[in-house]
Amino acid sequence: MVLVQSVSKLYRLYKRPLDRIRELSPFQTNKLHTDFWALRDIGFTVEKGETLGIIGPNGCGKSTLLQIICGILPATQGRVVAQGRIAALLELGAGFNPEFSGRENVLLNGEIMGLSRGEVERALPSIAAFAEIGEFLDQPVKEYSSGMYVRLAFATAIHVEPDILIVDEALAVGDAVFANRCVRKFQELRQRKVTVLFVSHDLGLVKQLSDRAILLVNGRIHAQGEPRDVVNRYVGLVLERQRADQDIGARPPGLTSGFRHGDGASQIGEVQILNAKGEPARSIASGEVVRVRVRCRFEQATSDPIVGILIRSRTGMDVYGTNTGVEQIALGSFDRGDELQLEFRFECWLAAQEYTLTVATQNADGTSHDWLDDVLAFEVVDSRAIAGVTNLRATVEWHKTSAPASR
Numbered sequence: 001m002v003l004v005q006s007v008s009k010l011y012r013l014y015k016r017p018l019d020r021i022r023e024l025s026p027f028q029t030n031k032l033h034t035d036f037w038a039l040r041d042i043g044f045t046v047e048k049g050e051t052l053g054i055i056g057p058n059g060c061g062k063s064t065l066l067q068i069i070c071g072i073l074p075a076t077q078g079r080v081v082a083q084g085r086i087a088a089l090l091e092l093g094a095g096f097n098p099e100f101s102g103r104e105n106v107l108l109n110g111e112i113m114g115l116s117r118g119e120v121e122r123a124l125p126s127i128a129a130f131a132e133i134g135e136f137l138d139q140p141v142k143e144y145s146s147g148m149y150v151r152l153a154f155a156t157a158i159h160v161e162p163d164i165l166i167v168d169e170a171l172a173v174g175d176a177v178f179a180n181r182c183v184r185k186f187q188e189l190r191q192r193k194v195t196v197l198f199v200s201h202d203l204g205l206v207k208q209l210s211d212r213a214i215l216l217v218n219g220r221i222h223a224q225g226e227p228r229d230v231v232n233r234y235v236g237l238v239l240e241r242q243r244a245d246q247d248i249g250a251r252p253p254g255l256t257s258g259f260r261h262g263d264g265a266s267q268i269g270e271v272q273i274l275n276a277k278g279e280p281a282r283s284i285a286s287g288e289v290v291r292v293r294v295r296c297r298f299e300q301a302t303s304d305p306i307v308g309i310l311i312r313s314r315t316g317m318d319v320y321g322t323n324t325g326v327e328q329i330a331l332g333s334f335d336r337g338d339e340l341q342l343e344f345r346f347e348c349w350l351a352a353q354e355y356t357l358t359v360a361t362q363n364a365d366g367t368s369h370d371w372l373d374d375v376l377a378f379e380v381v382d383s384r385a386i387a388g389v390t391n392l393r394a395t396v397e398w399h400k401t402s403a404p405a406s407r
Contacts, residue, residue, distance in 0.1 A: 002046040002069060002164060002195060007078035009039040009064055009219075038064045039219045042078070046212075048163075049193035051186065053200065053210035053227055055234055060216040062199045066090060066168050069197065084163025084195070085113060089153050096153065098142035102133060105141055106156050113160045123159045130155040130181070151178055158185055165189060167198040183209065203231045207316025228316045228356075232259035232373040262368035265302055266334075266361045270295040271375050273357065274343075284348050286382035286391050292344040296361050296370065298334040305331055305369065309344050310358040312374065319355065319389050323362070349391045352382040 012033040014020055019032040039061045046052045054062050067073040069080050070088045088095075096105045106127055110120030128137055131151040136144065144152070157165060186209050189196060200206055206213055206227055213230035215223040215237075223233045236259040274291040275281035284290055292309050308323025322344065324331055334340065356374040363369065382391070 001048050001081075001083045002197065003081040004042055004044050004065075004069065005079050005081075007039055007042040007065070007068060007075045007080060008037060009061070009068060009073065010076040011036045011038055037219055039068075039075075042216075042219075042221060044214060044221070044224065046195055046197060048195055049190065050211045051190055051196040051198070051209055053198060053206035053213040053230075054216065055200065055203065055206055055213060055231065056216035056222070057238070061219040062216055063090070063168055065216070066166050066197065066199060070166055082164055085161070086164045086166060087113060087157040087160050087162035088166040088168075089150075089157045090166070090168045096141050096149070099140055101140055102131075102137045102144070102152050106152070109156050110160055113162075115160055120160075127152070127155045127159045130159070130185075132178075147178070154182065158189065162194060164195045164197070167196070169199050169201065203234065204317060207231055228312075228374065229259070231316065235259065235373070236261040236371075259373045260371065262361070262370040263363075264369065265300040265363070266296045266298045266305060266340075266369040268294060268296045268359060268361060268370045268372055268375075271357070271359050271372070273376060273378055282376075282378045284378060284380050286348065286350060286352060286380050287393075288348050290346065290348045292357065292359070293341065294343075294359050294361075295339065295341045298336060298338045298340070301333070301335050302363075302369075303333045304364045305334065305340075306362040306364060306366075307331070307340070307342055308360050308362065310360075311350075312356045312358065313389050314354040314356075317389070319350065323360075325364070348380060349393065350380045351386050351389050351391055352380050352384075353389070354379050 013036050014023075014033050022028055023032045042061075042065060044052075054065065056062055064073065066088070067090060068075050069082065070086055070090065071080075072090070095109060097108070100108065103124070106124060107117065107120050110123070111117060115123075131137075131148075131154075133144070133148045133152055136148060137152075141149065141152075154167070157167075183205070186196060190211075196209075198209070210227040212225065213227040214221055215230050215234050217237065222237070223230050270293070272280050272293040273282065273284070274293060275284060276289045278291075281290075294307055294309075296307070298305075306323050306325045308321065308325075310321035311319045313319050324342070331340070331342075355378055357376040357378065358371075358373050359375055360371040361369040362371075
């Protein structure tokens with residue numbers, strides 16, 4: 001378990017290095033520094049076996065928070081209580097001696113974590129197999145590429161049997177194969193009740209792996225809760241900043257979503273999922289022809305708007321998305337007060353599980369008029385259980401070859 005109580009971190013910023021010394025003088029009455037609070041009043045609890053994703057813009061305090069939890073940095077105010085062995089992968093270059101070989105660094109890090117030399121040596125084959133750096137295991141770390149380095153560092157961190165694993169954006173350096181392997185390892189750690197805190201700018205990964213998420217903005221907790229909702233808040237915050245001080249305008253009642261943003265040039269008033277009978281439905285048979293109906297009203301004169309849909313899995317993974325631009329449908333021009341109704345029709349060959357529907361109206365350059373995250377939830381049902389999220393309707397051909405008769 002990890003308990004963070006009212007944690008704040010203050011840095012004193014000086015214009016010149018000499019000002020640090022001058023301020024110590026008893027004859028110096030003026031303050032020569034400015035206070036910068038990297039973190040302010042951060043508090044949360046991560047239970048045993050829970051995975052917490054931490055997101056936010058650069059400079060919001062994510063890395064500082066993880067370093068305080070690990071004990072690398074002291075908090076200016078508040079306290080952190082962590083029960084169990086912590087393994088941390090905070091930044092590329094931290095924890096490994098560049099002059100030592102990969103093998104020597106693994107042995108050293110394992111012993112620092114409290115394992116005996118014998119325990120680390122027994123884990124070494126598994127670490128080497130996970131990292132897949134071959135003969136470079138006995139080469140100095142300074143000769144590694146960034147990908148080799150992070151693979152070995154991550155493999156070491158997860159094989160020292162931690163109670164708490166803390167990862168700071170380290171997986172961004174790996175390739176797709178390694179990232180997929182790490183995702184499976186995170187899922188295995190969850191089953192083993194290992195507590196995981198990780199920072200990532202990969203919002204899809206946060207939704208897929210996290211039990212809960214926190215959004216940091218300017219050193220404070222801006223939102224926390226369900227990963228899907230927190231990620232939607234973050235995406236909306238980014239788009240709001242891009243719009244600067246543009247006014248969103250009033251929103252029509254009756255539609256709720258995980259998060260809603262846009263410049264208000266058009267407003268979505270109705271979203272429906274229709275089954276093969278043309279009836280509104282929240283339960284769809286796999287393979288059934290469905291239509292997604294969207295109605296919107298234009299608040300400003302607009303040329304060539306785009307309307308789009310996005311289907312996500314229950315873990316927040318993007319499954320399928322399209323829009324009128326992709327489908328090469330030109331909608332033309334609209335005056336203020338004009339209304340538009342359109343329908344997307346497709347065969348719903350999805351695996352049986354729950355999904356959400358996101359809809360949006362946009363400008364031709366991709367900026368949003370009105371974006372509604374997860375405005376509807378629906379379920380796909382099927383008599384057959386298949387893996388994944390799509391039903392590719394595979395056919396099977398086979399034949400039997402009899403063994404030759406014995407003499």
